[in-house]
Amino acid sequence: MNLLLDEIARATARLADAGAASPRADAEELAAAVHRVNRSELHSVPDNAFDALFWEYVARREAGEPLQHITGRAFFRYLELKVGPGVFVPRPETEVMAGWVLETLRDMDVRDPLVVDLGTGSGAIALSVALEAPRARVHAVEKDPTAFVHATRNVEELDERGRVRLHLDDFATALTELNGTVDLVVSNPPYIPMSEWEYVPRDVRDHDPADALWGGGDDGLDAIRRVESAARRLLRPGGHVAVEHSDLQGNGVYWIFAEENGWRDVRNRRDLTNRDRFVTARYGTD
Structure with a gap:
């Protein structure tokens, strides 16, 4: 299985335990922002391109920081x-x-x-x-x-x-x-x-x-x-x-x-x- 998808699954569990309302979507959006791809392209990120910054982002979201402040972007x-x-x-x-x-x-x-x-x-x-x-x-x-x-x-x-x-x-x-x-x-x-x-x-x-x-x-x-x-x-x-x-x-x-x-x-x-x-x-x- 793709390493990034495995890490997203782990992050989803952590965010769910932290009380995030949409833990899977949050984990995917954080991963997409770190790896500079769309959420639909996460499966295409090779294992050797995994960026551990993802876990720093997950920790910030666990602590209650808004998703959009972490990624610096919001969709409307x-x-x-650009937001923050x-x-x-x-x-x-x-x-x-x-x-x-x-x-x-x-x-x-x-x-x-x-x-x-x-x-x-x-x-x-x-x-x-x-x-x-x-x-x-x-x-x-x-x-x-x-x-x-x-x-x-x-x-x-x-x-x-x-x-x-x-x-x-x-x-x-x-x-x-x-x-x-x-x-x-x-x-x-x-x-x-x-x-x-x-x-x-x-x-x-x-x-x-x-x-x-x-x-x-x-x-x-x-x-x-x-x-x-x-x-x-x-x-x-x-x-x-x-x-x-x-x-x-x-x-x-x-x-x-x-x-x-x-x-x-x-x-x-x-x-x-x-x-x-x-x-x-x-x-x-x-």
Whole structure:
């Protein structure tokens, strides 16, 4: 049997004992990163090419360090993003919201839609829009300087058409020059209430940046309230917004986008596990 596959089996057992949620996938991804191959190519690594760095990576994962911090990469839709300490690691759940954004842009009767991503983090959503809706112009806002460095690197490497403009700013007050002109606003803001601290997985609460996790307020929804206010300022009449939340916050976020503030067609939408994951709405009466 292939030596690397044997070692992956041993690593899987160790990671399972350490409580990793997906020990086999983690072991394979660590091996692929060390040996610079895709996971589907692991069987092709010859025995004499086995790199013992793999076991250093496994030990770091056993200790609770996020997989993506160890490998330095995260996958989101069709992108391979550079990530690391200081930037929120994009999750698969957010891919569903990005998919809704892209479908909505395709349905718009707008030649070059203008999109704003509030709290872009690694740039995952903004870059997905730029890649998959190539006529879209995207402004991505991030206030954390460390996360902004990661976003800048990803944009420089992946935005071949130059469709994404990054802004180091607070999304509550950013881009006033675009007020009333934006076709779609999207955000995956912080939304976890501090009361949930003990229930958040250790590798998340100890390694993801605090400003990307804790939403503020007793309900964790203060950041989403700021997104609602910013979207109302930025959007043109008929423009759309999408904002992510936890699977327990759908009702609370629904009511933040109140009809008296101009919101129409407010809907809770579900992720691939059939749980409430993001709210969408249209601004204005047209």
